[in-house]
Amino acid sequence: MSSRFVYVTYIRTTPEKLWEALTTPTFMKRYWYGVVAESDWKPASPWKLILPDGRTADTGEILEAEQPKRLVIKWRNEFRPQLKAEGYTRCTMEIAQEGDITKLSIVHEIDIPDSKTIEAVSGGWPRILSNLKSLLETGEPLSTTKVA
Amino acid sequence: MQLNGCILDLMSMDVVFRALADESRRALLDRLFERNGQNLGELCDGLRMTRQAVSKHLAILEAANIVSTRKVGRSKLHFLNPVPINDIAERWIGKFERGRLEVLRELKRQLEGHNDEQ
Structure with a gap:
C-alpha cells in the first residue's frame, strides 16, 4: 500500500515558462506563499524548501530533471518529527503541451499507507497550483498571504 | 479578478459545475x-449503480479534471483532483475571507464534536 495524490491543472502558458515558474526562487515566492526552493535542478543535486522566516521546511535531492518536461524530487519534511520519521516522499512534476495550453501533473507519493506527510502536503498543493495558474495567466497571484 | 484567458476559464468552470x-x-x-x-x-463496490454507469460518471469527472487517473501496473487508479474546485473557491471566497471561514469551520467542527480531524 502506498499513499499518493495526483494534482492536475491546465494553464494557458508554455512549458518553458512553467518550468521557469517551478524552478526560479523569485518567481516561486510569488505563488508559493513566500516559500522558495534552492537547487541547481540537476540530477543528484541537493534540493530544499525555505520558509519565509528562513527555516528549512523540507530537504531532498533532484532524482530526475528533463527541462522543460519532467522533474522528480526526493522530498522529506524536516521540522515535524512525525513527518520526518516517515522518510522520503517522491514528487513527480510532468509538463505537457496540449495546443496552447500546458498541462501540469504533480504526483506526490510514498510507499507507506496513510502517510501523514502526503496528507500534510495535500492541503497545500491545490492552493499553490491555483495561485500559479493565476500568476501565469494574469500576471497576479490570487493570494500572497504567507504561511505561518 | 482579471478575465484574461476567460473563455477557457469559464468553459472549464461550466464543465466543473455540470460535473x-x-x-x-x-x-x-x-x-x-x-x-x-x-x-x-x-x-x-457497494454502490447501487451498474459498472457502466460508474464508468460513465467517472469519464465526466475526468473530463472536468476533478478526477485524474494514473496507470499503476495493470489497473487504472482514480484520484480526486481538488485543483479546479479550489480555483472556484479562490475566485469567489477571496483571500480576505479565508481566515474567518477557517475560524467558523473550526467552531462548527468543535460544536458538532468532529474534532478528531487534526
Whole structure:
C-alpha cells in the first residue's frame, strides 16, 4: 500500500515558462506563499524548501530533471518529527503541451499507507497550483498571504 | 479578478459545475475523498449503480479534471483532483475571507464534536 495524490491543472502558458515558474526562487515566492526552493535542478543535486522566516521546511535531492518536461524530487519534511520519521516522499512534476495550453501533473507519493506527510502536503498543493495558474495567466497571484 | 484567458476559464468552470451537479458523481468524489487512488472495481463496490454507469460518471469527472487517473501496473487508479474546485473557491471566497471561514469551520467542527480531524 502506498499513499499518493495526483494534482492536475491546465494553464494557458508554455512549458518553458512553467518550468521557469517551478524552478526560479523569485518567481516561486510569488505563488508559493513566500516559500522558495534552492537547487541547481540537476540530477543528484541537493534540493530544499525555505520558509519565509528562513527555516528549512523540507530537504531532498533532484532524482530526475528533463527541462522543460519532467522533474522528480526526493522530498522529506524536516521540522515535524512525525513527518520526518516517515522518510522520503517522491514528487513527480510532468509538463505537457496540449495546443496552447500546458498541462501540469504533480504526483506526490510514498510507499507507506496513510502517510501523514502526503496528507500534510495535500492541503497545500491545490492552493499553490491555483495561485500559479493565476500568476501565469494574469500576471497576479490570487493570494500572497504567507504561511505561518 | 482579471478575465484574461476567460473563455477557457469559464468553459472549464461550466464543465466543473455540470460535473458536480449530480448526486451519483458527488458520491463517487466522496469515496475518493475517503480513499484516494481506487480502481473502477473498488469504486463500484457497494454502490447501487451498474459498472457502466460508474464508468460513465467517472469519464465526466475526468473530463472536468476533478478526477485524474494514473496507470499503476495493470489497473487504472482514480484520484480526486481538488485543483479546479479550489480555483472556484479562490475566485469567489477571496483571500480576505479565508481566515474567518477557517475560524467558523473550526467552531462548527468543535460544536458538532468532529474534532478528531487534526
